[in-house]
Amino acid sequence: MIALQKISYTIAALAVVSRVGASDNGLARTPQMGWDNWNAFGCSVSETLLQQTAELIVNYGLRDLGYHYVVLDDCWSVGRNASNNNSLAADPTKFPAGMKAAADNIHDLGLGFGMYSSAGKYTCGGYAGSLGYEEVDANTWANWGVDYLKYDNCYNEGQAGTQLISYNRYNVMSKALNATGRPILYSLCNWGEDYPFNWAPTIANSWRISGDIFDDWDQADARCPCDGDDAWDCRLPGFHCSVTNIMNKVSFIVSKSQPGAWNDLDMLEVGNGGMTDAEYVAHFSMWAAVKSPLILGNDLRIVPAADLSIISNAAVIAINQDPNGSSAARRWKYATNGTDANGRAEIQMWSGTLMSTTGGDYYDFVVLLINGNNVETVLNATLADIFVDFGAGGTADEVKIPWEVRDLWANRMSTTEAQAIISANGTAGYNGTNVQTRYNATQTSYAEGLAAADELLLGNVTTTIQPSGTVSATIAPHGAAIFRLRAMPTAATKKRDEL
Amino acid sequence: MIALQKISYTIAALAVVSRVGASDNGLARTPQMGWDNWNAFGCSVSETLLQQTAELIVNYGLRDLGYHYVVLDDCWSVGRNASNNNSLAADPTKFPAGMKAAADNIHDLGLGFGMYSSAGKYTCGGYAGSLGYEEVDANTWANWGVDYLKYDNCYNEGQAGTQLISYNRYNVMSKALNATGRPILYSLCNWGEDYPFNWAPTIANSWRISGDIFDDWDQADARCPCDGDDAWDCRLPGFHCSVTNIMNKVSFIVSKSQPGAWNDLDMLEVGNGGMTDAEYVAHFSMWAAVKSPLILGNDLRIVPAADLSIISNAAVIAINQDPNGSSAARRWKYATNGTDANGRAEIQMWSGTLMSTTGGDYYDFVVLLINGNNVETVLNATLADIFVDFGAGGTADEVKIPWEVRDLWANRMSTTEAQAIISANGTAGYNGTNVQTRYNATQTSYAEGLAAADELLLGNVTTTIQPSGTVSATIAPHGAAIFRLRAMPTAATKKRDEL
Amino acid sequence: MIALQKISYTIAALAVVSRVGASDNGLARTPQMGWDNWNAFGCSVSETLLQQTAELIVNYGLRDLGYHYVVLDDCWSVGRNASNNNSLAADPTKFPAGMKAAADNIHDLGLGFGMYSSAGKYTCGGYAGSLGYEEVDANTWANWGVDYLKYDNCYNEGQAGTQLISYNRYNVMSKALNATGRPILYSLCNWGEDYPFNWAPTIANSWRISGDIFDDWDQADARCPCDGDDAWDCRLPGFHCSVTNIMNKVSFIVSKSQPGAWNDLDMLEVGNGGMTDAEYVAHFSMWAAVKSPLILGNDLRIVPAADLSIISNAAVIAINQDPNGSSAARRWKYATNGTDANGRAEIQMWSGTLMSTTGGDYYDFVVLLINGNNVETVLNATLADIFVDFGAGGTADEVKIPWEVRDLWANRMSTTEAQAIISANGTAGYNGTNVQTRYNATQTSYAEGLAAADELLLGNVTTTIQPSGTVSATIAPHGAAIFRLRAMPTAATKKRDEL
Amino acid sequence: MIALQKISYTIAALAVVSRVGASDNGLARTPQMGWDNWNAFGCSVSETLLQQTAELIVNYGLRDLGYHYVVLDDCWSVGRNASNNNSLAADPTKFPAGMKAAADNIHDLGLGFGMYSSAGKYTCGGYAGSLGYEEVDANTWANWGVDYLKYDNCYNEGQAGTQLISYNRYNVMSKALNATGRPILYSLCNWGEDYPFNWAPTIANSWRISGDIFDDWDQADARCPCDGDDAWDCRLPGFHCSVTNIMNKVSFIVSKSQPGAWNDLDMLEVGNGGMTDAEYVAHFSMWAAVKSPLILGNDLRIVPAADLSIISNAAVIAINQDPNGSSAARRWKYATNGTDANGRAEIQMWSGTLMSTTGGDYYDFVVLLINGNNVETVLNATLADIFVDFGAGGTADEVKIPWEVRDLWANRMSTTEAQAIISANGTAGYNGTNVQTRYNATQTSYAEGLAAADELLLGNVTTTIQPSGTVSATIAPHGAAIFRLRAMPTAATKKRDEL
The missing domain is CATH 2.60.40.1180 (Golgi alpha-mannosidase II)
Known part of the structure; x- marks a missing residue:
């Protein structure tokens, strides 16, 4: 059985659900909110970008609407330092002050700091991945003051294809994060392979359900091949998935979301210019209604006013952050x-x-x-x-x-x-x-x-x-x-x- | 080969089939009958509810029509007792007299007592699950006088996706139940994942073939996505499955049912108000004809007279309880x-x-x-x-x-x-x-x-x-x-x- | 690469193929021919039936057309003899003279003797299966003078679902048969699960590609659900598969057949009365053209003359027994x-x-x-x-x-x-x-x-x-x-x- | 995440990608080019054929257009030499001067020498396969001066069906090749089973994505059953796949190609006579645009002038060999x-x-x-x-x-x-x-x-x-x-x- 249907039972269930913790870390009782650089910047990351964006999040009132995490995505490292326990080293060109300083600055603004890696040999951008280095990396991040990990799926060396293989791979990092003692939100990003909605809720705070989003309403793209009535059963998540494509995918698994453990529809495209105002309004409404994490994906330095007004709608955000945590x-x-x-x-x-x-x-x-x-x-x-x-x-x-x-x-x-x-x-x-x-x-x-x-x-x-x-x-x-x-x-x- | 087609061969086969025992426990030679609180009450369980219902089962003549098991579903525990071998403890608020007393009262009425757990870290409602605690839990239930276990599939930590993984997970409980020495009917409930009709007959008395039933005739629901000609191959059982959806699913696998081992179409909705009288008549007829367990799912304290007359039809029940045990x-x-x-x-x-x-x-x-x-x-x-x-x-x-x-x-x-x-x-x-x-x-x-x-x-x-x-x-x-x-x-x- | 297209290359390839032996046992260089009791008799087996049929095979000229094996299907045992190394014991009521005598009589007629078991806990009819008893059973059969094993798939205890699991399960028997020193044709019968055409050629002489045949031309049956363009990818082989259904299934994998290793379309229905003369002519022609084993499945004691004339067509059989061993x-x-x-x-x-x-x-x-x-x-x-x-x-x-x-x-x-x-x-x-x-x-x-x-x-x-x-x-x-x-x-x- | 969209990011990414090495062997920074005998000659191989072809590659200017590797396909061995460490022995009839001499001659012409084997018990043609003999075979080839290995998938003994099983099987050879110290381009040929585009990039230089090509534009063939919108999910690659069929298959996975690691659409059919000039022009253009290896598959001794002009088009080859390595x-x-x-x-x-x-x-x-x-x-x-x-x-x-x-x-x-x-x-x-x-x-x-x-x-x-x-x-x-x-x-x- 899965559903608790009537109000009295659901109330009972809510009391219970509090015992079910994603990663048992107590985080993300409502869907996480924040910003990630990937959709707008890809690999062009720097401490300047993070700092500028963090300040804008505060100044534009977004922090006080709940956008809490500033997530640094791929391409930030120069590989492992053999003389330092094989720990990852930040790129000194992009982060001359070092990653701990970047985190401190973000913390000083009342925000959380997010980090990226992949459960593979390499990250998707070709940088050193964390597969086999989970403990050392988790400790590095905890030491830097990281509050959030987006954990990707590239170059996983065949460790996918069954639920147990994927669960085991991602569980290593879940345990490593918890073992640091620092509360680190765990954003599992395996693009929906191997039905993570079945096994991720006990080890992660959210899990992606599709290939990467594309800034378009409903364009079909061969590179995001799963659509229609069996789109939930996708063994090639791909990328360039339209808003409509992703919304369809979540329709089958809405009941899997619960406090502490959310279906992740990928980062928002509002403000990136590929859709009309009506489309962005719909995009934001959808993500809110199905309790997706709300992670901004645009360049806040050039945000159009109309887009800022979309992401600032507290009445819609309140749907997303509803304490019941029940997806539409x-x-x-x-x-x-x-x-x-x-x-x-x-x-x-x-x-x-x-x-x-x-x-x-x-x-x-x-x-x-x-x-x-x-x-x-x-x-x-x-x-x-x-x-x-x-x-x-x-x-x-x-x-x-x-x-x-x-x-x-x-x-x-x-x-x-x-x-x-x-x-x-x-x-x-x-x-x-x-x-x-x-x-x-x-x-x-x-x-x-x-x-x-x-x-x-x-x-x-x-x-x-x-x-x-x-x-x-x-x-x-x-x-x-x-x-x-x-x-x-x-x-x-x-x-x-x-x- | 699978089928035995002509009367003379089938007679021969029937003699043989008696050697094939689900769990080798000798139970459910015809499909089990009884009542379970989930469909009507969800988590709102109590010893009072069980007692009232058990008495009505007797008084309304249902016991003497064959409805034997009173099954307590999810949400009955307060977790494990570390000082008592990590055994599960019943919720003292819901069951102040304790679970053994509840069982005794049910037994005193000539009925059997059923219990629920999940082959996972948690039950579907978020309570302590039995994965990893099979022996201690089976012994607890046997000590309480439990006659029946409904064993669910939530939070299984990735232990699904191949027949062998699922078989192994559910077989642990099968062996634990048998090892208690008490005959306990084993109602496997993994929603049809991994083709249980292939591997469950030797370890369980019945196995669910779909996601949870919904009290409707044929409404399509994205949350129960498998329908049509390949509905038997469902890797997302979901829930909110209509009567028509479930009946379609069993059509492909009717031959898998046999004495001691049955396709389970989920608990009945007769009396819950979502369907017309004609629909409930059809629903009951279908479940009977395909040899599903007949487990009532309504609130007997408020059963409409028309619905009581449906579930009291001995001529239809006789189809279900036919000694040949051959599904339509x-x-x-x-x-x-x-x-x-x-x-x-x-x-x-x-x-x-x-x-x-x-x-x-x-x-x-x-x-x-x-x-x-x-x-x-x-x-x-x-x-x-x-x-x-x-x-x-x-x-x-x-x-x-x-x-x-x-x-x-x-x-x-x-x-x-x-x-x-x-x-x-x-x-x-x-x-x-x-x-x-x-x-x-x-x-x-x-x-x-x-x-x-x-x-x-x-x-x-x-x-x-x-x-x-x-x-x-x-x-x-x-x-x-x-x-x-x-x-x-x-x-x-x-x-x-x-x- | 798979195909060798032109005559000169194929000639080279044929020389090579002789090195690839199914089970390395040298048997079935052309598809095996014979008779099996299941289609017409199911569990109603006896030494009398085998003896009568063997004599008719000789007397009707069928032996001299190539029908060599008399295969005793399911339901012949009374289980294992704990005092005799857990070996299988023949049913003394059905085989009062014992199985060795039955084999001897068949051999005396110039025919081969086939036997049946299942790679599971039970046979499909519910008798003792050979899973876990491969060596002792192979030795028993070799001692009896068995020349052929049809090895079924029922009650396999979850040991299916990936190619490797199925390969390993069936390979145990392959090795056990070879270890006896007696040449025993190995007819693998897992109904096409897990793509046996990929892995069976090195361990068996033939492999079934579908659920059990039904004596009909093209009737759709929910119990044989795989049809159409993806019928080769069938995870529920079922039974009651029409001639047309099975012929469609083989169309995708014809290239997998080769001397010593054949796609098995199941036993013939010619003579069982469910099809017209034209349909039986077509059925026999199809099986011949795609190099299926030609195993008669009718009651020879009452064979209609028209059906005898079909199965006696040497010109069609010559297609099946062509030395090139290349399927249409x-x-x-x-x-x-x-x-x-x-x-x-x-x-x-x-x-x-x-x-x-x-x-x-x-x-x-x-x-x-x-x-x-x-x-x-x-x-x-x-x-x-x-x-x-x-x-x-x-x-x-x-x-x-x-x-x-x-x-x-x-x-x-x-x-x-x-x-x-x-x-x-x-x-x-x-x-x-x-x-x-x-x-x-x-x-x-x-x-x-x-x-x-x-x-x-x-x-x-x-x-x-x-x-x-x-x-x-x-x-x-x-x-x-x-x-x-x-x-x-x-x-x-x-x-x-x-x- | 997968894609890097804008020019500035991609430039960053390109710097990164250089760290991701297929097999870490530094080869195939652009798709490999060359010739393989299979499409035109099948098993009819000889040192004469290789020598004649190599000379024509030089004389027709093809070497200087980039066609570098002369690949000897299946059917070249006479099995293993038990007295020489079980190493493979070349067929002395076909290669009287021995394989090292054949390689030397090819090298003397400024070309590379390619070799074939299968990750199975036998090659597809039925010769000794390399499964279980990876180290000895890799060393043999390195000693002969082999520069390239096409590694096939026949008779793999059930070691397929999940990504991890396939990855592990092919990774053994990847390591063995690298361990020789000789740079050997690794052309993985498992026909796209188990999503090699996910796991092959870290162990191989290219991977086939389909069953064998057929010299036709778009003919449907039951033996190549995967077509249409889910053709990427093919569990029966088959053979006789048309140009259109293969081009459709790559459409879903173009992003998986990258320098050092390429989607392989199979060897070219240009010059083999089954298609029109327009079709061959299109075929060559397609393969070039999607960054497939360009391996000629025709008989150069009888190449029609029109076909030579197709394969000699440097402007189209330059698309294929573009340093960015990004597929259309x-x-x-x-x-x-x-x-x-x-x-x-x-x-x-x-x-x-x-x-x-x-x-x-x-x-x-x-x-x-x-x-x-x-x-x-x-x-x-x-x-x-x-x-x-x-x-x-x-x-x-x-x-x-x-x-x-x-x-x-x-x-x-x-x-x-x-x-x-x-x-x-x-x-x-x-x-x-x-x-x-x-x-x-x-x-x-x-x-x-x-x-x-x-x-x-x-x-x-x-x-x-x-x-x-x-x-x-x-x-x-x-x-x-x-x-x-x-x-x-x-x-x-x-x-x-x-x-």
Whole structure:
């Protein structure tokens, strides 16, 4: 058995789940947030880049929205130092002050420092990998003050192909990290090979579920060959996977995510220029709804204002950081006729439970409508479909009460304000800590804010729907709408089952 | 080779099969019957729930129809007791009198007590799992008086993906159970991963063949991704699998069931409210015909009268408990036009051998017609198709004789009577032991009753069909008809092959 | 690399292939021929049945056509004798004179004796299996005088799922058989699991490629789920596989057959009554053309005359027993409109090299045309397609010469004659040894007969076709035509490549 | 992560990649080139054939175009010499002077000597294989002066089916070769089983990705069953794979190729007569663009002039030997209506980065247009599609500048000239070393020639295209066009990202 369906049981389950720890390290009780240089910079890394970016994360208010980790990706080393226990040495050209200094600077800004390696002979970029050097490397990183490890899969010397082989390979590093005594978030990156959703939850905080993301909505690429109804069974993860491709892959395994252990849809592309504003809004909404880690992947030094406003939406982030930690699930997907340039057209509806912000017996609910058509489309989600997990065919109690519908993009920051933040760059108060109109998760956690029904986290009331009603939205081409449903305070309190 | 096709050989084979024992424990010569709390209660378990349910099983006459095991599912422990050999300890809040007392009470009612654990680090609900603790746990359960183990698959630490890895993992518990000396039915629950129908028959009494059932007829759900012609090859069993999805999965592997070792289609949803009466009738008929364990999954304290009448149908249960232990097989499935809300429409015919109740040389036969259309439909099954295993294209001897057709739902208990039983709750004689109009399997086993051609097990004579004829039925949307065919006593006795 | 394409290279290769021995036992240089009781009798075995059948094999002239092995299938033992080294004991009821006597009697008739067991805990019928007892069992069989082992796959305790696991399991018996010093043909029967065509050739003389055959042309059955373009990759071989299903499976792996090591399409169904005469003619032609072992599976005591005439066709058998040992390959398969009751309709053409009977530089060639339509159909095979392996698009030298076409069913024994043989039952000279109109392979091997261009092996001249011409045949529904093409003696001698 | 997308990062990556060595042997920094006897001669090998061919390679100027290795394929041995450390012995009939002499002669001509064996009990032709004899065989070859090993996969005794099993089997030989101290290029040939693109790059210089090639454009053959969108996941590589089939297989894994480690599409069929001139031109262009080893597979003694002119095209070879070592990738493939005799019709566009020959900041680019239609077709490639890897939807900087388009077949050697070379056979100066109109890579490496923008490597200027423009070509049936795009010198220099 897998699912716990009704509210009373789920509450019981949540108490239990706290015993199940990814790596038993207590980290990532909600999906990790942060920034990684790969999508925008690849191998062009340096201490300057990290420092500049870390400062912008603070100054643009992103730190106080929860973006915590600054992750240095591949290409940072010059290999192993035979005279120093074969430990990895940082590239002195890229990091003249050394890696510990880089970490210290990041820590001084109230952020965490992430590091990259591969469970192979080489990293994907061809640098020294950690396979066979797990202990020494974990100790090196702990000594540097590393808080996070992204651990890749290249050049693994045939140690893949069955769950046990992959589990064993990645478990060596899990144990090594834990043995350091330093809490290090373990971001397993084997691209979904060998069904990591089965075996990674006890050893890692997240696991990638696909090949590398590509900054496009739905372009098919032979190099990312798994698509469609059996995309979860992918033995060639590849790369250049579109947002739609990855979202499809997670649809089959949403239940595998849980506090401390998350499906990772790869780093965000918002801000990298390959998609429209509607597409980036949808991309961010999707990643939030399925509880993917939210790791920014753009060049913050040149972030467009519109993109900054997307990644700054606290109401959407609050979906991602919901204390229940339950991913939305896809309720339906239909092919349609609004074919785009890639020959695709489909519409989808996802929904899932959220922590209650009403104090009643009903969960809040997230509803995500995705318009893959190439034209503006009105999409409809019935309460029967939204709440199908609580009873098929509209038999759920939740279908029989009215709901308040809140549009989570209604309060999106204006481009003007975003541009002002960018222009100020921390000099004029726009650093996220002293602007009252913005949510500050450093001061008040999302869990606390939701418990207090902080309006900054709840979007705008759009409408109310009656029992057996329908949530509707007019959505731009390749766009999405995301709503929070809250049980109407006037509804009769649902009776919990008593034994 | 796999199949034994003709009556004389099968008789020979049956003598042989008795030597093949699941776990060599002699249990489950017919599919196990009982009740499990998961489908209706999830983690909300308690000794009160077990006790109340056990009493209702007796009072509603279900015990005497064969429902023997009361199975306590996940979430019952508080972990391991380091000072007591690391044995599992029951949750004292949920089971204040202790687990042995719970078992004793169940035994006192003439019922068996079932227990749950997982072959992993944790159970699916996040409690302590038994992987690595098989011996100590088996001994604990034996000491408590446990008669049945449902053994799950969560958090298995990569020990899956090949038949041998899964076999070895589950075999450890098989041996541990046998070593206790107490007969404990072993219900293997790895959701069909790694083809358990190949390797489980020698170590377990049943094995699940799919992800968890969902209380719906045919809704597609991305979380149960395997469907269609290769659904038997499912590496992501998932959950939220509809009745139709599971029935399709078993169609490929019906021959793997045998006395002592059964394909398990998961616990019944009858009474949980997600399906129509016709759908529940079909669901129960299907599970019976393919020799699935019949484990009730509803809340008996609030069972609707109509649902009680379904699970009380002795004539259908007699199909399931037939001494031959031979599953019906799907003879055809066609897509049709009567599409339902889920976009599906298909009709199916299944048939299979039953013990003869006529004393002649011919087996009885079960015929199951399934109407997946969204409209009432007349379905037809030709004798040629029904008996195809005895000769293709209508060449079987069985096609050339007339048959008596008995509708196994014709004598379904009325809702009025069912309601009376519920209302009486054991106080007015409706406890199944002293009502002459009901079959009492405690007094007379199904094997004995069938040998005596007890009319309570045979349904109503509906019609007779002539050689090369057709069995027809008008069937409600998403409904099924199930018939017992008996060779007409006037037919010439079939000659067995002599050597 | 796999293929050797042109005649000169193949000649070189043939010399080489002789070094590659299945089991290194020197047996089955051409596909084994014989009889096995399973298809017609299942578990109903006895020494009487074997003796009666062996005598009929001689008396009906089948021995002298090459049917050599009398194979006793499952259900012959009563288990292991703990006081005799745990050796298997024959069932004294079925074999009162003992197994050695049964073997002696068969040997006295000039036939070989075959035996059955399973590489598992039990046989498929539930009797004691040989897994873990390979040496003692091999010795027992050698002592009894066994010449042939069919070795099954049931109850293998998870020892399947990778090539290496299956290879190791079956190799234990291969070594044990060889260690006895007695030449025992090793017929590996794991139903095609784990790609035995890759690893069985060095340890066995043949390997099954599918689940058990069913006596039908093309009926789909959920219990034999692998069909279509990826049917070779079957992880659930199942049973009840139609002739068409099995023929499709071999199409992908024809090149794996070689002298001493053959793809086994399962025992013949000719004579068991489920198919039409045209279908049985096609079935026998197919098995012959792809070099399957030809193991009769019918009840010879009641063989219909028409079926005896099919299995007695020396010209078709000569295709099967061709010294080159090269399987025909499928050149094309097309879906058509002549749909049958199972909803199928397709036509196929196969061709392959044969030993030259002309003494020239060109191989003979076999052409097999299969009509899966439900109506009589004219099928055409161009020389370009027949000889495509020697050059695509009609570029082969073989396309540029004329060919004599011989219909291998033209000289089919008449039903009258077959009935006379049956009626005589050895008493009137119809025992195959003294009838001049029949080929006697005991006296003159097929290799010798072909070398001498014995007309009894060559069918009837039907026509000649000119360069770039077409072979045509009018074929009954579900029937086949099979031709031997011989280079016209008037054609210019093809020059071999010289170095 | 896998890809490095922009020019500045890739440059960084290239520096890195030099640390990743296939076998750490430093060989094949660009794809190996040469000749192998198998496609044309199979087992008909001899020292005479090698010597004649080697001389023709020199005399026809092929050596000086880069064709370096003369590879002796299967069937050269007479087995192991028990009295000489079980080392392999060459067939004295085929190689009367011995193998060392054959190698010396080849070396004397300035060529390398390649050898063949199989990682199995036997070679595919049935000769002694090297499994279990890796060290002794590697030493034998090193002593003979072998420079190259093609290592096959037949009769591997079940040692396949998981990546680790295959890796371990092939790694034994990798280590043995390296241990000899002689640089021996390691050409791994397991036909793509077990995803060698994952594990071979660290142990071998190239790995086959398919079953054996067949000299045809797109004929479907049941013996090469993997085709279509999941062709990369092929567990039955088979043989008789068409050019189109193999090209499709590489489309999914192009990124796995890198200096020192290449996807091997199998030996060329140019000159073997099964395809049209247009098809051979396309075949050669494809293999070049995806960085396959270019190993001739024809009989050079009878090479048609037109085919010599194909394999002599230095401008196309320069694509293959580009120092960047980055494979082109398929950008699109569409089914069309121009169906050919095999029922297929599709068009494709591939593109990829090349070393800059302009000295600017932009890579050169290769564009390959493939016309699978049976009619002449105009194909168009937009800059947006060509440069999609640098930005989806036309957002790449490269789309915004003009490009010079050079047709790489425009300067194809005339048939007259090719025939003159053949007729001269080295006697009249046409030996490739002293003809100024031909590129001589022995004197000037392709890297040097490209750096110098040698016109012999650049094709003819066909046209220029403006920003957001389209490259067009009119292409013969089953033909291809291949272009080099060079950034227009007048274009504004692209600014690299600075940190």
